[in-house]
Amino acid sequence: MKYMLLIYSNAESWAGLSTAQRIELGRGHAELNKSLIAAGKHVASAGLSDEINTKTVRVRDGLVSTTDGPFSESKEHLAGFYVVDCADIDEAIEICARIPDAAVNFCEVRPIGDEPQLPPE
Incomplete structure (x- = not known):
């Protein structure tokens, strides 16, 4: 079964890391990727761009609207x-x-769900 492992961060904790700690974090990801690939467990992985580059998209009554950032209270x-x-x-x-x-x-x-089984048309 496939699982999505979601990584959360925040500006305060990132700012609290030294350059050496940030480099070590990156090395840790490289090592984890390498071991997952070797074990046949890796499907995909990526870091995401900074939240300031994020857009939230909504469609209401056929109209598309966008807002900056990951619109949340967290x-x-x-x-x-x-x-x-x-x-x-x-x-x-x-x-x-x-x-x-x-x-x-x-x-x-988070488990990744199977594709929904739609009834034939």
């Missing part, structure tokens, strides 16, 4: 993700705990 923002193929949620949690950001902020595990 300090945290989605900073990146991994998609992994695991035997079960326990294995996904084990991998998620290896994401370097889990020690600085938090990460979330």
Whole structure:
């Protein structure tokens, strides 16, 4: 089963890291990617652009509107993700705990649902 591991960050915690800590965080991601690929668990992964480059899109009555940023009341923002193929949620949690950001902020595990089965037309 596939799981999405969501990485959350916030400006305050990022600002509190030294340059060396930020470099080490990047190295941790490179090592995790390498080990997941070697184990056949890696499906996809990426860091996301800064939240100031984000747009929220809504369509109401056929009209498209956009707002800046990840329109939420939370300090945290989605900073990146991994998609992994695991035997079960326990294995996904084990991998998620290896994401370097889990020690600085938090990460979330979400099962990826199967495609909905639509009735024939």
